[in-house]
Amino acid sequence: xxxxxxxxxxxxxxxxxxxxxxxxxxxxxxxxxxxxxxxxxxxxxxxxxxxxxxxxxxxxxxxxxxxxxxxxxxxxxxxxxxxxxxxxxxxxxxxxxxxxxxxxxxxxxxxxxxxxxxxxxxxxxxxxxxxxxxxxxxxxxxxxxxxxxxxxxxxxxxxxxxxxxxxxxxxxxxxxxxxxxxxxxxxxxxxxxxxxxxxxxxxxxxxxxxxxxxxxxxxxxxxxxxxxxxxxxxxxxxxxxxxxxxxxxxxxxxxxxxxxxxxxxxxxxxxxxxxxxxxxxxxxxxxxxxxxxxxxxxxxxxxxxxxxxxxxxxxxxxxxxxxxxxxxxxxxxxxxxxxxxxxxxxxxxxxxxxxxxxxxxxxxxxxxxxxxxxxxxxxxxxxxxxxxxxxxxxxxxxxxxxxxxxxxxxxxxxxxxxxxxxxxxxxxxxxxxxxxxxxxxxxxxxxxxxxxxxxxxxxxxxxxxxxxxxxxxxxxxxxxxxxxxxxxxxxxxxxxxxxxxxxxxxxxxxxxxxxxxxxxxxxxxxxxxxxxxxxxxxxxxxxxxxxxxxxxxxx
Ligand SMILES: CC(C)(O)[C@@H](O)C(=O)O
Ligand SMILES: [Mg+2]
Numbered sequence: 001x002x003x004x005x006x007x008x009x010x011x012x013x014x015x016x017x018x019x020x021x022x023x024x025x026x027x028x029x030x031x032x033x034x035x036x037x038x039x040x041x042x043x044x045x046x047x048x049x050x051x052x053x054x055x056x057x058x059x060x061x062x063x064x065x066x067x068x069x070x071x072x073x074x075x076x077x078x079x080x081x082x083x084x085x086x087x088x089x090x091x092x093x094x095x096x097x098x099x100x101x102x103x104x105x106x107x108x109x110x111x112x113x114x115x116x117x118x119x120x121x122x123x124x125x126x127x128x129x130x131x132x133x134x135x136x137x138x139x140x141x142x143x144x145x146x147x148x149x150x151x152x153x154x155x156x157x158x159x160x161x162x163x164x165x166x167x168x169x170x171x172x173x174x175x176x177x178x179x180x181x182x183x184x185x186x187x188x189x190x191x192x193x194x195x196x197x198x199x200x201x202x203x204x205x206x207x208x209x210x211x212x213x214x215x216x217x218x219x220x221x222x223x224x225x226x227x228x229x230x231x232x233x234x235x236x237x238x239x240x241x242x243x244x245x246x247x248x249x250x251x252x253x254x255x256x257x258x259x260x261x262x263x264x265x266x267x268x269x270x271x272x273x274x275x276x277x278x279x280x281x282x283x284x285x286x287x288x289x290x291x292x293x294x295x296x297x298x299x300x301x302x303x304x305x306x307x308x309x310x311x312x313x314x315x316x317x318x319x320x321x322x323x324x325x326x327x328x329x330x331x332x333x334x335x336x337x338x339x340x341x342x343x344x345x346x347x348x349x350x351x352x353x354x355x356x357x358x359x360x361x362x363x364x365x366x367x368x369x370x371x372x373x374x375x376x377x378x379x380x381x382x383x384x385x386x387x388x389x390x391x392x393x394x395x396x397x398x399x400x401x402x403x404x405x406x407x408x409x410x411x412x413x414x415x416x417x418x419x420x421x422x423x424x425x426x427x428x429x430x431x432x433x434x435x436x437x438x439x440x441x442x443x444x445x446x447x448x449x450x451x452x453x454x455x456x457x458x459x460x461x462x463x464x465x466x467x468x469x470x471x472x473x474x475x476x477x478x479x480x481x482x483x484x485x486x487x488x489x490x491x492x493x494x495x496x497x498x499x500x501x502x503x504x505x506x507x508x509x510x511x512x513x514x515x516x517x518x519x520x521x522x523x524x525x526x527x528x529x530x531x532x533x534x535x536x537x538x539x540x541x542x543x544x545x546x547x548x549x550x551x552x553x554x555x
Pocket of ligand 1: 080122271445470471
């Protein structure tokens with residue numbers, strides 16, 4: 001079982017290595033046991049990760065009891081919610097690569113036999129899965145857990161309530177006292193942002209892919225079942241080591257199709273497109289941005305979950321969660337049941353215990369014949385503004401098409417000032433550019449401006465396009481991941497104030513209504529901007545990162 005770690009534990013010349021391992025708790029009988037890394041993203045910099053240490057400790061004890069030698073090491077996290085709207089958000093997507101690289105570095109450097117990764121905030125999930133996919137040593141993912149609702153004056157609150165309250169307050173629709181009350185009560189404790197935002201989207205996608213335990217992706221961080229699930233994950237992983245069950249036997253093309261289907265059915269975050277492309281790239285599984293459209297067309301939206309729906313992920317959990325949705329999709333022929341999962345069972349075997357009857361509560365998970373939307377919500381748009389693609393949520397919007405004058409902003413900050421300053425008019429199409437993977441760099445999430453638009457009551461009348469990203473909490477007629485990005489000369493760089501732009505969610509097109517000759521003249525005159533960073537993490541990232549249309553990958 002220690003096929004990898006024997007390189008550091010066996011033979012006379014490994015006496016020094018064993019000597020150091022003895023200091024960290026190895027005894028004579030332990031050197032033949034599998035060394036199982038626990039990549040713990042415990043951190044007190046964000047509520048998403050502040051409950052992880054007890055999960056790591058339960059997993060550690062379970063691994064030891066099951067015959068493994070656990071070795072806990074740390075990975076980082078950054079908080080999207082805390083960095084949102086600032087220059088610091090440029091480090092968010094970058095942290096996905098740092099997490100993947102740090103897990104790969106620790107596990108490969110010390111020839112570990114397996115790894116259990118625990119993550120909470122948004123980028124922890126894809127970062128862990130990219131690392132796991134690259135290494136292809138037995139692995140399992142453990143989610144830190146979702147947060148419960150905050151409560152104020154009879155309302156359920158979550159982080160997006162606060163972002164939207166800022167918009168309402170700036171539009172004089174909310175007074176200081178109400179805003180403060182929402183701020184002080186929206187986040188009740190440990191756990192990741194509670195709607196079907198990016199963290200819960202990615203945890204659900206990983207469960208759908210068979211790389212975490214059933215029901216684990218929607219458990220609340222503070223509920224005892226989460227720690228028990230972490231311990232069970234440790235036991236399951238030691239068994240997977242015995243069977244040499246490798247991630248790439250589980251993370252197959254069909255598994256990615258299952259993950260995309262569940263993201264569509266649950267109304268998940270646009271970030272799932274970027275992250276699943278990047279994880280597939282790491283697993284060397286062929287997956288293109290156009291595959292999302294293929295699956296969107298055939299998979300309905302079944303779950304009424306925030307941001308555009310009513311409920312939180314933990315409400316979803318209590319009516320059956322991801323397994324319940326997967327059962328509905330499997331019975332409708334929209335899921336591959338023969339995919340293997342980390343427990344050694346197939347998807348169909350895993351779901352066999354769920355009754356075929358429709359879910360008891362049909363308010364949160366709708367029956368397959370009464371979907372909220374007949375087709376998925378995450379659409380890939382193309383057009384002269386996005387020849388490599390762009391990503392939009394196209395459901396929940398009053399008008400699926402908008403043509404309006406471009407309001408051009410070279411950064412998120414400029415945009416936010418215009419929105420909060422009442423300078424945006426119904427019918428405008430906001431263009432936020434030079435916020436892409438290279439141009440930002442770091443492809444910031446634009447939750448602050450999109451929430452401010454909603455809060456100001458402009459959600460049904462204003463369009464927004466960007467080469468940056470959106471948060472899972474974003475909704476409205478907004479298009480992100482526009483590629484090619486402005487910094488590499490994409491057409492978005494050529495837009496001028498007042499140009500006519502059409503966003504059409506029916507034809508899935510993004511069009512700059514300017515004639516080709518004019519565009520060619522503008523293109524000839526365009527100059528690439530000087531890089532915003534020339535040293536450190538962001539400079540390195542900007543040099544390495546690919547286009548968003550293949551996942552903004554760095555290798
Ligand atoms: C702050 C949020 C809502 O967590 C956002 O970062 C997301 O991507 O979902
Ligand atoms: Mg986020």
